[in-house]
Every structure is written in structure tokens, then in C-alpha cells.
Amino acid sequence: MSGLLKHRPSSNSSENLRLSVNENILRECHLLYTDSSQGLVGIAKQLGLRLLAPRKKITVMLMGNHSAGKSSFINWYIEEHIQKTGVATETQGFTFVTSGKKRESLLGNATLHVYPQFQGLEKIEDTPGLVDGDMSYEFDVDKALIWLGEQADLILVFFDPMGQALCKRTLDVVEKINETHGEKLRFYLSKADEAGHESDRQRVMMQIVQELCKRPGLNKCGFDMPTIYIPDPNKPAPCMNRIQEVCTTIEKTINKTVQNTLNQLGKDCELIINTAECKLRESSEQASRNRRAWIKYMFFSALVYLAPLSLLTYFIISETSRENLADIIGDDAAKILLIWAWCVSTIWNWLTGGSYLLATIMMIGFMFVSMLLAKCCNCTKLTLSRKERKQLRAKCNYVQHVVVERKERLYEMYLQQCISEQEIC
Ligand SMILES: Nc1nc2c(ncn2[C@@H]2O[C@H](COP(=O)(O)OP(=O)(O)OP(=O)(O)O)[C@@H](O)[C@H]2O)c(=O)[nH]1
Ligand SMILES: [Mg+2]
Structure with missing residues (x-):
């Protein structure tokens, strides 16, 4: 029975549909963020926000002791013998396996295998097997595992039933990852057919669970550790093999990632729209504050020149006859100017009633106070230009009407696919 297990039924149309729908959703979401002209990351940057584009793949990290069967699991999962396996310490660096145009490249201590046959949305990371003692690695393997674990969406920890099962190093790294990303960890008793x-x-499992529970933070009740092994169609199944559950867990993680990506897209659109609307509102409020400040500034600036100009006008008019004035500026204007000159002369005579010095000091004081008030009112701030406002509105509209609608359609596609999957099941 175990030999008949098929984890990646590429011939199954519902599986293909699910894959392509999820793949399309993640790809489209990624594009909506990274598009060079209208990507959300670029729009957010212009608004002073920092958005991260979602990934097009989900990352599954495999970790565990040396010889726990990590590489063998990857070979079985992708149905290709790409990873070297054996009882010797085989994997010493990191290997990233993913789908795409066939290529193999070295990235420092890591190897990248890209396989067109592997149709998954997963990027699977094979990590060096951990051992205690003097074994030296070319890099700080613990730190590297913790960092990769933080980036991964799912971390599968393999414990094998042999002597290595209680490797302290593995437990230390698991404990460290569990402190911040405990929800990503899944534990398995691998090579269970050898137990x-x-x-x-049962005894091995108890022993491992007990060791895990000794670590603070890992002491959870209901610890589940499925037993798994690579099915061999030529051998009878020695015990229950829950390897299929690993595939289901990966599938669930993909679905969760798709959902989270769509939810995040919705939240990011909302953030961009709110921030853009807030900026536009602030700019128009500032513009009206600027207008009011400008009017006050002009008023007090006019007051500064009002007194000396009025006196000058008064002295000129007092030297000119009424007829001459009417000839020059017209009868009506001359009338107004004479009334004005009369007012100025009354105030000036009243002020100079004390002394000319006091009147002059008062006039200079008045000019000085007006100047100060004009300076205080001159507090305009930069606002968005008409062109900037237009561009911001256009971007806001694009997010509101194109991206949000696209997201709704992608959500519908996702839900539709979930319904068809359930119907087929
Ligand atoms: N019986 C049995 N043997 C297995 C199973 N999985 C792996 N093996 C064998 O265990 C040995 C080690 O397997 P690997 O896949 O190389 O283990 P690994 O965890 O990648 O080891 P390192 O890369 O050294 O850390 C190989 O000889 C495999 O054939 C299994 O489920 N059952
Ligand atoms: Mg290996």
C-alpha cells in the first residue's frame, strides 16, 4: 500500500488546476507590487511608505540530524533523484530546489537546482545534517539555519530513530527558531521503518518528545510527531506511514500563503489609498491656511507703509490747490483724496499736540509692530503642486479601481478553485 502512495499527482486535473490558479494568483500579486510604472512598491515609496513585494514561491525548509532522510525526502517529493543520499554526511551546504527553466548554479555555500519537471510552487531548502561534537562546518551553520528558518514559510524537522535522534545541536536550533517562529515548525519521526x-x-518517539519538552517553549501539550518513511513498493509496510500528511501540510501552507498574500494586498491598497487621501486633504488644508496667512501678511505689510505714505500724500495735497488737483485726477478722486487728507491732518495734529518727537516715535513704533505682525503671519508651507495633486489622484484611482478590483477577482478565482476542489473530493 505504501508503495502506491503518490504525493504529486500531476495527472490529476484538480491538482493541476489548483497549482496553476495559485501560481497565477501569486504571480499576479507579485506583478501588482513590482510593476515598473504602476507597482504598489513604487507608489508606496512616493508616499513615504515601505512595502515588500510578496514572493512568487513558498519556501519549505528541511532540517534535522545527519542522515535523518532529508535529501531522500526531497528526491521522493519531487520525483527526481537530484540530491545525493547516503549514510555518510552527504549534504554539507544548502541546496535550494525549485521549478523553472532547468539550471544549476552555485550561490556561495548554497546550490540552486531549477527543474522544469517539478511543477510546484515550492522552493525546497535542503540543509546540512547536524551532528554534535567536533564536526566543523565551513560557516556558522546554526546561525544560517536560524536565518533561513525566519525566511521560510514552513520548517520540517526530521528526527530519525537511530542514535543521532537526540542531537543537541538540532534541539538548540529548533529551540531558537521556536522562540520567534514556532508556528512554522513541524516535527516528524523519519525513517520510521527502521525503528x-x-x-x-513508541519508545524512540517518547524519548524525542521528552527531550523536546525539556526545552522551554517547546513544552506544548498534544505534541504531534507523525511517523514517516520513504515508501518502497517492493517491501511490506512495517508501520503506519504518514508521509502523505507532509504533502498535505505543504499544500495547506501554499493555500495559507495565497490567502495571506491576497489579504496583505487588500491591506496595502487600503494603506496607499488612505495615505494618498490624507496627503491630498492635508495639502488642501495647508493651501487654505497659506491663503489666510498671505492675506494677513499683506494687510500688516500695507500698514507698515500706511503712515509714511499718508503723511506724504497729506503734505503734497496741502501744497496743491483744489482746482489743480481736480484737473489732474478728476473731481471725484480729488474729493476722496481731500477727505483722506483731512483725516490724516486731524490725526497728525492730534498726535503732534504733545510733541513732534512723540508723534514720530509713535509712528515708528506703529510701523515696527506692523512689520513684526507681518513677519509672524508669513508662515506659509509648501503644498502639492497642481501637477502633483493630479498625479496622486490618478495613482489613488488606479489602486482603488484597478488593483482592488483585480484583488477581488483573484479572491473569487481562489474561492472558486477551493469549491471545485471540494466538489471533486
Ligand atoms: N529505511 C529507510 N532508509 C532511508 C529513509 N530515508 C532515507 N533513508 C536512507 O538513509 C540514509 C541517509 O539519507 P539521506 O537522505 O542522505 O539523509 P540526510 O538527512 O540528507 O543526510 P545528511 O545530508 O548527511 O544530513 C540513506 O542511505 C537513505 O537511503 C527511509 O525512509 N527509510
Ligand atoms: Mg542530505
């Missing part, structure tokens, strides 16, 4: 009789298997 002997059921009682031995």
Missing part, C-alpha cells in the same frame, strides 16, 4: 517493532518506535 524496529511498534514498541521500539
Whole structure:
């Protein structure tokens, strides 16, 4: 029975549909963020926000002791023998396996395998097997695992039933990852077919769970550790093999990632729209504050020149006859100017009633106060230009009407696919 297990039924149309729908959704979401002219990342940057584009793949990291069966699991999962396996310490660096145009490249201590046959949305990371003692790695393997674990969407930890099962190093790294990303961790008893009789298997499992529970933070009740092994169609199944559940867990993580990506897209659109609207509102409020400040500034500036100009006009008019004035500026204007000159002369005579010095000091004081008030009112701030406002409105409209609608359609596609999957099941 175990040999018949098929984890990646590429012939199954519902599986293909699910894959292509999810793949399209993630790809489209990624594009909506990274598009060079209208990407959300660029729009957000112009608004002073920092957005991260979602990934097009989900990352599954495999970790565990040396010889726990990590590489063998990857070979089985992608149905290709790409990873070297064996009892010797085989994997010493990191290997990233993903789908795409076939290529293989070295990235420092990591190797990248890209396979067109592997149709998944997953990027699977094979990590060096951990051992205690003097074994030296070319880099700080613990730190590298913790960092990769933080980036991964799912971390599968393999414990094998042999002597290495309680490797302190593995437990230390797991404990560290669990502090911040405990929800990503899944534990498995790998190579369960090598654990002997059921009682031995139970004892090994108890031992591992006990060791894990000794670590603070990992002491959870209901610890689930499925037993898995690579199915061999030529051998009878020695015990229950829950390897299929690993595939289901990966599928669930993909679905969760698609959902989270769509939710995040919705939230980011909302953030961009709110921030843009807030900027436009602030700019128009500032513009009206600027207008009011400008009017006050002009008023007080006029007051500064009012007194000396009025006196000058008064002295000129007092030297000119009424007829001459009417000839020059017209009868009506001359009348107004004479009334004005009379007012100025009354105030000036009243002020100079004390002394000319006092009147002059008062006039200079009045000019000085007006100047100060004009300076205080001159506090305009930069606002968005008409062109900037137009561009911002256009971007806001694009997010509101194109991106949000696109997101709704992608959500519908996702839900439709979930319904068809359930119907097929
Ligand atoms: N019986 C049995 N043997 C397995 C199973 N999985 C792996 N093996 C064998 O265990 C040995 C080690 O497997 P690997 O896949 O190389 O283990 P690994 O965790 O990648 O080891 P390192 O890269 O050294 O850390 C190989 O000889 C595999 O054939 C399994 O489920 N059952
Ligand atoms: Mg390996």
C-alpha cells in the first residue's frame, strides 16, 4: 500500500488546476507590487511608505540530524533523484530546489537546482545534517539555519530513530527558531521503518518528545510527531506511514500563503489609498491656511507703509490747490483724496499736540509692530503642486479601481478553485 502512495499527482486535473490558479494568483500579486510604472512598491515609496513585494514561491525548509532522510525526502517529493543520499554526511551546504527553466548554479555555500519537471510552487531548502561534537562546518551553520528558518514559510524537522535522534545541536536550533517562529515548525519521526517493532518506535518517539519538552517553549501539550518513511513498493509496510500528511501540510501552507498574500494586498491598497487621501486633504488644508496667512501678511505689510505714505500724500495735497488737483485726477478722486487728507491732518495734529518727537516715535513704533505682525503671519508651507495633486489622484484611482478590483477577482478565482476542489473530493 505504501508503495502506491503518490504525493504529486500531476495527472490529476484538480491538482493541476489548483497549482496553476495559485501560481497565477501569486504571480499576479507579485506583478501588482513590482510593476515598473504602476507597482504598489513604487507608489508606496512616493508616499513615504515601505512595502515588500510578496514572493512568487513558498519556501519549505528541511532540517534535522545527519542522515535523518532529508535529501531522500526531497528526491521522493519531487520525483527526481537530484540530491545525493547516503549514510555518510552527504549534504554539507544548502541546496535550494525549485521549478523553472532547468539550471544549476552555485550561490556561495548554497546550490540552486531549477527543474522544469517539478511543477510546484515550492522552493525546497535542503540543509546540512547536524551532528554534535567536533564536526566543523565551513560557516556558522546554526546561525544560517536560524536565518533561513525566519525566511521560510514552513520548517520540517526530521528526527530519525537511530542514535543521532537526540542531537543537541538540532534541539538548540529548533529551540531558537521556536522562540520567534514556532508556528512554522513541524516535527516528524523519519525513517520510521527502521525503528524496529511498534514498541521500539513508541519508545524512540517518547524519548524525542521528552527531550523536546525539556526545552522551554517547546513544552506544548498534544505534541504531534507523525511517523514517516520513504515508501518502497517492493517491501511490506512495517508501520503506519504518514508521509502523505507532509504533502498535505505543504499544500495547506501554499493555500495559507495565497490567502495571506491576497489579504496583505487588500491591506496595502487600503494603506496607499488612505495615505494618498490624507496627503491630498492635508495639502488642501495647508493651501487654505497659506491663503489666510498671505492675506494677513499683506494687510500688516500695507500698514507698515500706511503712515509714511499718508503723511506724504497729506503734505503734497496741502501744497496743491483744489482746482489743480481736480484737473489732474478728476473731481471725484480729488474729493476722496481731500477727505483722506483731512483725516490724516486731524490725526497728525492730534498726535503732534504733545510733541513732534512723540508723534514720530509713535509712528515708528506703529510701523515696527506692523512689520513684526507681518513677519509672524508669513508662515506659509509648501503644498502639492497642481501637477502633483493630479498625479496622486490618478495613482489613488488606479489602486482603488484597478488593483482592488483585480484583488477581488483573484479572491473569487481562489474561492472558486477551493469549491471545485471540494466538489471533486
Ligand atoms: N529505511 C529507510 N532508509 C532511508 C529513509 N530515508 C532515507 N533513508 C536512507 O538513509 C540514509 C541517509 O539519507 P539521506 O537522505 O542522505 O539523509 P540526510 O538527512 O540528507 O543526510 P545528511 O545530508 O548527511 O544530513 C540513506 O542511505 C537513505 O537511503 C527511509 O525512509 N527509510
Ligand atoms: Mg542530505
